[in-house]
Structure formats: C-alpha cells, structure tokens
Amino acid sequence: MPWRRRGALSFPGDGILKVTVVGAGTMGRGIAQVFAQVGNEVVLTDVYEKALSLARDSINTSLSKLAKKGELKENPDTVMSRIKITGKLEEGADSDIYVEAVIEKVETKRDVLQSISGIAKPDSIIATNTSSISITQLSAFVKFPERFIGLHFFNPVPVMKLVEIVRGERTPDSLVRKCFEIAKALGKDPVISQDFPGFISNRVLMPLIREAILVLEEGIATKNDIDKTLRLGMNHPMGPLELADFIGLDVTLDIMEVLYHEYGDPRFKPPITLRNLVNSGKLGRKTSEGFYKY
Ligand SMILES: NC(=O)c1ccc[n+]([C@@H]2O[C@H](COP(=O)([O-])OP(=O)(O)OC[C@H]3O[C@@H](n4cnc5c(N)ncnc54)[C@H](O)[C@@H]3O)[C@@H](O)[C@H]2O)c1
Structure with missing residues (x-):
C-alpha cells in the first residue's frame, strides 16, 4: 500500500x-x-x-x-x-x-x-x-x-x-x-x-449494570423483566444485562475491577454472577452466550 x-x-x-x-x-x-x-x-x-x-x-x-x-x-x-x-x-x-x-x-x-x-x-x-x-x-x-x-x-x-x-x-x-x-x-x-477512572461513561454505566446483576442475583426479577424495565420505563434502547452481553462480559468485568481497585468503593465491586459467567467462558454475544443465548 x-x-x-x-x-x-x-x-x-x-x-x-x-x-x-x-x-x-x-x-x-x-x-x-x-x-x-x-x-x-x-x-x-x-x-x-x-x-x-x-x-x-x-x-x-x-x-x-x-x-x-x-x-x-x-x-x-x-x-x-x-x-x-x-x-x-x-x-x-x-x-x-x-x-x-x-x-x-x-x-x-x-x-x-x-x-x-x-x-x-x-x-x-x-x-x-x-x-x-x-x-x-x-x-x-x-x-x-x-x-x-x-x-x-x-x-x-x-x-x-x-x-x-x-x-x-x-x-x-x-x-x-x-x-x-x-x-x-x-x-x-x-x-x-x-482523567478519573471510568471517565464519564463507565463511571455512570458500571454501577447500573452491577445493580441490575444484583437484582437478578437476589431473585427480585427475571433477566427479561430487569431489561424490560430499563427499556420501557426509562427509554433505554437496551437493558443493562443485554448491554453487558453486547460490551462483552470479560470487558465489563475488567472495567469493574479497575474501578473497584481505583475508587475502593463497593458500588463498583464485580458481582459473583458476572465472575462465574466469565470463568465459564460465557462472554456475551461474542461467544453466543452470556446472560442470554444468541
Ligand atoms: N467492548 C466494548 O464495548 C468497548 C467499548 C469501548 C472501549 N472498549 C475498550 O477497548 C479495548 C478493546 O476492547 P474489545 O472489546 O475490542 O476487546 P476484544 O477482546 O474484542 O479485543 C481485544 C483484542 O486485543 C488483542 N490483543 C491482545 N493482546 C495484544 C497484543 N499484545 N498486541 C496486539 N493485540 C493484542 C486480542 O487478540 C483481541 O483481538 C479495551 O481497552 C476495552 O476496555 C471496549
């Protein structure tokens, strides 16, 4: 070239x-x-x-x-x-x-x-x-x-x-x-x-995704209903669990690890469910399975 x-x-x-x-x-x-x-x-x-x-x-x-x-x-x-x-x-x-x-x-x-x-x-x-x-x-x-x-x-x-x-x-x-x-x-x-960890976007987004995973872990609602709530109630084009699958669960986990390490604040602490999915190779859309199957 x-x-x-x-x-x-x-x-x-x-x-x-x-x-x-x-x-x-x-x-x-x-x-x-x-x-x-x-x-x-x-x-x-x-x-x-x-x-x-x-x-x-x-x-x-x-x-x-x-x-x-x-x-x-x-x-x-x-x-x-x-x-x-x-x-x-x-x-x-x-x-x-x-x-x-x-x-x-x-x-x-x-x-x-x-x-x-x-x-x-x-x-x-x-x-x-x-x-x-x-x-x-x-x-x-x-x-x-x-x-x-x-x-x-x-x-x-x-x-x-x-x-x-x-x-x-x-x-x-x-x-x-x-x-x-x-x-x-x-x-x-x-x-x-x-230059603050997570900048604007992930500083705001990661606690949202984390909270959605905790709502799932605590059995408060199904994954579909959690995502539907954000889509239909808050006009988000994707729910937080769908979005995590789209970003890649490994990437999402890495970002949370950095934020948790840097701020030392539990609102960024990676949930166990996220870690388990990543450890089992379920990384979201790119591996055809994460919170959802594709
Ligand atoms: N996925 C998202 O939605 C998103 C959005 C914004 C920013 N980011 C950031 O972009 C970066 C990449 O994320 P991604 O989602 O594309 O990850 P990815 O896993 O899809 O791609 C990363 C690539 O880096 C390559 N790689 C690893 N070590 C390398 C090396 N030493 N030299 C050259 N290539 C190497 C891997 O082979 C892989 O192809 C990360 O810093 C991530 O945080 C991701």
Missing part, C-alpha cells in the same frame, strides 16, 4: 493520513473502519491470527450493510483497500496516529504502548481506547507523554456517535483540541472528560 501525504483530506489543519490501530477485536476493527471511511490509510494489527481474519470479515459485513443503507460515500472495496490487516506492528511505523485497542489489562497495554513508542515519530499522536484505566498511568509507558490521550470510542464504532476524549495530566490543550477535530472529521460528536 503506498503511504503518501495527500494534504488535508479528512482532518482540518495538517492532514493525518496514516493511522495504526493495535488490537483487532470488537473495538479495533470498528476504529480502523471509521478512519478508512474518511480516506485514511490504516494498518490494523493483532497478535492473534484468528482476530485478523475475523476483523476482515466483520469490516466487510459492516461496510456492505452501510452501503445497502446508502450511508457509505464509496464502494466498500475502495474503503477496504485502505486497510492493511497484518500481524506485524512494524507495518505501522511512522504513522501519524496510533490507537491502542487491546484488552483492558494494564500489563498488556504497557507492552503494546512501549512497542508503539519504538516505531512512532516524535510528533505522532498515541491514543488509547481504554474504558477505565488512567490515561496518566498509561502515559508513563510512551516516549512522549505530551502526545498521549484517551480516545474512547463506543460499540459498534461505525454506528455510535460518541467519542470520549480523555485528558491525562500531561496532555496539552492543543492535543485535546486536535483530537476533538479528528473525532468530528470521523463523523463523531465528542465529549471531554478529565
């Missing part, structure tokens, strides 16, 4: 054109897709072969759906041709922006951010899609912490309008502003959060 600067194609100001997304799971593949949809050349990488082939299938399916609905400006193949899916992180050398989207574990993110730092330019932006881990803590793993920021996309990325921009202690205003513009150029509607 020829990497070339073509001026400010999608991003106001200075035309960020080469983007590397590390982690080709649920989030990484969606993030790669939205960057490619607005004209950028994207490298999508993962350590697991299977994740790479699943990512290719999932992006193809998503692009076809968007094209059928008339929501894609170009042919799906043209968008796909901008995404290089590879097991080799080095293919992402000298990117203008890196988005780390690997599992929600500090040690894994540390290793990945250190590897990214080894191939990035001094002025590359390095962003993390973490749902809960401190941006300031993660910034210690990159060479230039003043180029590091949280860009928290939502699932499914091509559909969800929100991006939470999270400012670490060493993130300058100029980078926050730039990322705001980048998110807008991707067709998103961003919000800005200070």
Whole structure:
C-alpha cells in the first residue's frame, strides 16, 4: 500500500493520513473502519491470527450493510483497500496516529504502548481506547507523554456517535483540541472528560449494570423483566444485562475491577454472577452466550 501525504483530506489543519490501530477485536476493527471511511490509510494489527481474519470479515459485513443503507460515500472495496490487516506492528511505523485497542489489562497495554513508542515519530499522536484505566498511568509507558490521550470510542464504532476524549495530566490543550477535530472529521460528536477512572461513561454505566446483576442475583426479577424495565420505563434502547452481553462480559468485568481497585468503593465491586459467567467462558454475544443465548 503506498503511504503518501495527500494534504488535508479528512482532518482540518495538517492532514493525518496514516493511522495504526493495535488490537483487532470488537473495538479495533470498528476504529480502523471509521478512519478508512474518511480516506485514511490504516494498518490494523493483532497478535492473534484468528482476530485478523475475523476483523476482515466483520469490516466487510459492516461496510456492505452501510452501503445497502446508502450511508457509505464509496464502494466498500475502495474503503477496504485502505486497510492493511497484518500481524506485524512494524507495518505501522511512522504513522501519524496510533490507537491502542487491546484488552483492558494494564500489563498488556504497557507492552503494546512501549512497542508503539519504538516505531512512532516524535510528533505522532498515541491514543488509547481504554474504558477505565488512567490515561496518566498509561502515559508513563510512551516516549512522549505530551502526545498521549484517551480516545474512547463506543460499540459498534461505525454506528455510535460518541467519542470520549480523555485528558491525562500531561496532555496539552492543543492535543485535546486536535483530537476533538479528528473525532468530528470521523463523523463523531465528542465529549471531554478529565482523567478519573471510568471517565464519564463507565463511571455512570458500571454501577447500573452491577445493580441490575444484583437484582437478578437476589431473585427480585427475571433477566427479561430487569431489561424490560430499563427499556420501557426509562427509554433505554437496551437493558443493562443485554448491554453487558453486547460490551462483552470479560470487558465489563475488567472495567469493574479497575474501578473497584481505583475508587475502593463497593458500588463498583464485580458481582459473583458476572465472575462465574466469565470463568465459564460465557462472554456475551461474542461467544453466543452470556446472560442470554444468541
Ligand atoms: N467492548 C466494548 O464495548 C468497548 C467499548 C469501548 C472501549 N472498549 C475498550 O477497548 C479495548 C478493546 O476492547 P474489545 O472489546 O475490542 O476487546 P476484544 O477482546 O474484542 O479485543 C481485544 C483484542 O486485543 C488483542 N490483543 C491482545 N493482546 C495484544 C497484543 N499484545 N498486541 C496486539 N493485540 C493484542 C486480542 O487478540 C483481541 O483481538 C479495551 O481497552 C476495552 O476496555 C471496549
């Protein structure tokens, strides 16, 4: 794939054109897709072969759906041709922006951010899609912490309008502003959060999911009635148990663990039922079973 600067194609100001997304799971593949949809050349990488082939299938399916609905400006193949899916992180050398989207574990993110730092330019932006881990803590793993920021996309990325921009202690205003513009150029509607675990979204959402699981554990209502209550009574498009299945129960558990550890507050303590489901391999939609069967 020829990497070339073509001026400010999608991003106001200075035309960020080469983007590397590390982690080709649920989030990484969606993030790669939205960057490619607005004209950028994207490298999508993962350590697991299977994740790479699943990512290719999932992006193809998503692009076809968007094209059928008339929501894609170009042919799906043209968008796909901008995404290089590879097991080799080095293919992402000298990117203008890196988005780390690997599992929600500090040690894994540390290793990945250190590897990214080894191939990035001094002025590359390095962003993390973490749902809960401190941006300031993660910034210690990159060479230039003043180029590091949280860009928290939502699932499914091509559909969800929100991006939470999270400012670490060493993130300058100029980078926050730039990322705001980048998110807008991707067709998103961003919000800005200070660096507190869970930011805005998961600080509010995780206690809700936790409480719904406790209502189930205590036998107060069935899972269907708990979800129905939030859907029909509070106008949520999905109930909290359905949403946890959609996020991934492993990801939900990891986020609760981080919040509980950081705040030490029992309102974030992971319920036993959640732990049991994860330990038995029932991770939600991605494994065809979680609170529900799919
Ligand atoms: N699932 C959601 O709804 C959601 C929403 C917003 C943010 N997030 C965050 O996005 C990140 C990814 O979540 P996900 O749901 O995509 O998880 P996922 O489990 O679907 O995907 C994670 C991917 O990371 C890969 N990976 C693991 N170690 C790696 C390494 N060393 N190098 C490269 N790839 C590696 C795995 O193979 C996997 O494909 C997490 O930080 C999560 O908290 C998730």
